[in-house]
Amino acid sequence: MKKLFLFFSILLSVNLSGQNNVLSLSEYIGYVKEFHPIVKQARLVSTEGEIKLLKARGAFDPKISVDYDRKKFKKTEYYDKLNTTFKIPTWYGVEFKANYEKNTGIFLNPEANVPDQGLYGAGISVSLAKGLLMNDRMATLKQAKLYTQQANAKQRLLVNDILYDAIVTYFEWLKNFETQNTYDDFLKNATNRLEIVKKSFDAGDKPAVDTLEANINFKSRQLDLEKAKLVYIKSKLKLANFLWLENNLPLELEDNIVPDIKTLDNVDTSLNINNDVVSILNVNNHLKMKSLNYKKESLLVNKRLKFNNLLPRIDLEYNFLTPKFNExxxxxxxxxxxxxxxxxxxxLRKERAELKLAKLKLQDIDFVISASRMDLNNKMRTIDNEIASTNRQSKILTNLVVDYQKLVKAEERMFILGEGSLFRINYREVKLIETRLKLIDTKNKFLKSKASLYQMINNQDQSDEKNKTIQ
Structure with a gap:
């Protein structure tokens, strides 16, 4: 009861329809975006990327080291050595260094002798071949930056996948709700027809077989409605899986919560789909393609690193020395x-093998990129064709429903006048039910195509589009 009260307290814009509370598509999407645990979990992906980037930048942090070593035995100072160093790594294979060294003692190594006040030094070390233009430190930082961008793209893809599943589940809920209402309407018709036939039989106008057929039709409609109710309940429970409150509290929908039957008319508004948004669709801007391109760039960095490892290691170091700090x-x-x-x-067998493996990984990602581009192109065309085709089918089926309704009513009038048969009424009504269910199913396919279009739009990275950098 507490959860139900909390639900209605935060559901600020619930529309009332009779005794039912309508949960619109836009409200439903809002709650999924805000409170769904997997959506929250997806945000951790980008956080992980930022942490890895911070870790990679740590390789370029300045470092201070202090080495102190002393030996004294039987009142004799063998040695007392102090060496402090301050290093500043840079982007390329260059490192700046400053140090202070002071050594005293009887048994010092001659090369460790320094002036009494100590010895200051400042210098530089340079990698002239391997490690100059590319090294592990540089590669790790570049890959961490690319990983962060790739993680952000993956996070958005994951969130959009959840939203797509949630929207499709809502459309299934709506479809099963309309199917249940359809069987409920025809059960009422079967109930009224059974009462009329019974009265006609009692009056001697109809044979007993008509009452039997009317009763069979009534029970069949009851069975169909019960099946439809079960499917509707299952879809409602599945929908509830996407509804959460704060503090990861799951939400249970009450029986009087129903979908918006006007969803078809408002789907573009609810999903924010318009011609301007559709016009920017571009496979190259798709987040999946962006993610794969980031991965390819990371592999290119790895290839350059492996190629650099083929070079000889030549490290040059120079340190200027002075006993006075001010000099x-x-x-x-x-x-x-x-x-x-x-x-x-x-x-160089190890280095050559690693370079070949890096090239193979690049070939592999190129194949994946090509296949993904083709797949997304075909998916975009499929969505366009589905929307257009299901829209045309819906119009045809709507007209068919109207025509079948006229046929059923005509048969009912003829039956009342004694010229028709109950069998023909039932037959016409069965065709009417089938057509109405086909119409509901076709509308559902149309809505699912809209959901796919919504997902495709949300999966577009519009930052490059705004900057006009995509070719």
Whole structure:
């Protein structure tokens, strides 16, 4: 009861229709967007990407290190060594460094001897081949940025998939509601017809077989209605899976909550579909294509890294040295510490294999992109054709329903006048029921096509379209 009260307290714009409360499509979508747990969970995907990006940027953080080592034995100071270093990594394979070194003691290694006040140094290390234009640090940061963009695209795709499923479920609920109403209407007709036939039999105007046939028709309509009610209840329970409140509280729909029977007339407004929005549809702007392109760019970064690993490692380091801190700004090339490290694998089998694997992954993603582009193109054409075709079918079926209704009424008049038969009335009515159900089913297919169009529109990344960067 508490959940029901809470539901009606937040349902601000419920339309009343008789004793039923109408849940419109736009209201329903609003609650799914706001409270559905999977929609909330999807937002974590982009958060994860931002965290990974922050982690990758940490590789370029400045670093301070302090090494202190001392040995004293039997009142003799063997050594007391202090070495502090401050490093600043940069985007390319260049690293700036400043350090201070002070060493004392009797048993110092001669190369560790420094002036009494210590020794200051400032310098640079450069990777001249491998690691200059591309290295693990650079690749990780680039891939993290691409992963963040890809994660945002995946998040929107996931949310739009949930919204699509929710909308289709609403349309199924509406279809089953109209089907139930259809069988309910014809049960009333069967009930009235049975009463009329009974009265005619009592008056001696109709044979007993007519009452039997009317009763059979009445029971058949009862059975059809019960089946329709069961299907309707199932669809309503399925719909409730998409309705939640705050604090992940599931919502249960009461029996008097019904769908909006005017959904077909208002579907474009509820889904915000118009010609201007439809005109921007472009396969290249689809979030799936964007996600795949981000993945391809990440693989290209990986390929460049693997290619760079084929180069020899040549690291050059130069450090200017001075015993006075205030002299750091005045370089004296005669006081320095430098070095050159060269590392060249002879066969490069590991590096060549990794490069080939990187190229294979790029070929694979190219195949996926081509197949996805074709699939999305065909899907867009299919949606257009479905909307146009189901719209034409609905008009034809509407006319057929009107014609069958006229036939049933004509047969009923002839039956009352004693010229027709109950069998022919039932036969005509069965065809009328079949046609009405076909009309309901066709309208449902039309609405589902609109849902697919809505999903296709929402899956468009319009940022590039606004900037006119998509070719």
């Amino acid at each position: 750091l700004a005045n370089f004296d090339t005669s006081n320095y510490k430098g070095g050159l490290n060269v590392y060249i694998p002879l066969f």
